[in-house]
Amino acid sequence: MAELDMEKLEALAGKVVGNANAAFAGLLAYIGDQTGVYRAMADGEPRSVDEIASIASVDSRYLKELLSANAANDYVNYDAATEKFFLSPEQIAVFATEESPANMHGLLQIIVAQYVEHETAVDVFRTGKGRPWGEQHPCQFCGTDRFFRPGYIANLVENWICALDGVEEKLKAGAKVADVGCGHGSTTVLMAQTYPQSTIFGYDIHGPSIADAKLKAESASVSNISFAEADASTIPANGGYDFICIFDALHDMGDPVGVARHMREALAPGGTLMVVEPLAGDKTEDNLHPLGGVFYAASTLICLPNSRSQEVGLCLGAQAGPKRLTAVLEEAGFSSVRIATTSSTNLVLEARA
DSSP states (O other): OOOHHHHHHHHHHHHHHHHHHHHHHHHHHHHHTTTHHHHTTTTOOOOOOHHHHHHOOOOHHHHHHHHHHHHHHHHTEEEETTTEOOOOOHHHHHHTTTTTTTOHHHHHHHHHHHHHHHHHHHHHHHHHOOOOOSSSSSSHHHHHHHHHHHHHHHHHIIGGGGGGGSSSHHHHOOOOOEEEETSSHHHHHHHHOOOSSEEEEESSSOHHHHHHHHHHHHHHTTTTEEEEEEETTTSSSTTTEEEEEEEEEEGEEEEEEEHHHHHHHEEEEEEEEEEEEEEEOSSSSGGSHHHHHHHHHHHIIIHHHHHSSSSSOOOOTTOOHHHHHHHHHHHHSSSEEEEEEOOOSSEEEEEEE
């Protein structure tokens, strides 16, 4: 065994302890969310453990331990003089405001879903076999919608569609739109609400998600919307869509080139495809930061296995980068591909036939 550099060893071990702390912190935050602890603290008022426990209807002794762990991670604040806990405005945005773009509970649900079925994840990783999206834990589906929804609400209409050539005008006048891989339908409903003259079609391969999307549309009282269970490569190709969008899903496809080609064929003359993908650089070293680490981890556990479960199994990965994504779209027959805009977590590409 090579001689150890004790300084480096201690630094690495310390990092592992920090990561272990973060892993526990994520689970405890999930528990706090599911039991209403953070909602009980959402007004930011300092309260004793017993007071918070009474509001949230949880056990006060367990709560004291959970909040103490939260305070050690700056997830909540603790006033030693009064022995009370409270949330700052920033903590309220992250932990207690559902529609905040900073809300992190969806991400925590995704992580919990992976730990729940860790034995399956180990088997998939060891064997290299595929794992279809529909075989993930139910928390994966609602967590994915919950994680991405605030960002879509903040960016889709105000920033992304506006960055596309002529698309906003078409949607306001009345266009035919396909939301491919729509999941629980958050983006589909948002577009239907924003552009009442347009007709929005949402497609997803996962039946339970489509059922949830229909409930969302009913709750929002939008009538210019329709959902159907369909693989991305089998949406009605004769639809003549003026606008097709796919959010954080193209890299999950087994055959992204074939899917993109099918979407190109489904566009009306002069139509536009918008591809929203996780923000990434073209080289591995470009993505070696915390956000890149999250996307690489999700790619290992979710995206690559889903791609491999399908025909071709290209396995683009969640950090494919603009160069490779552009190549996929060009191979699918799009003659014009450009980066329309970016956000803190997403890359938005515009493709035209």
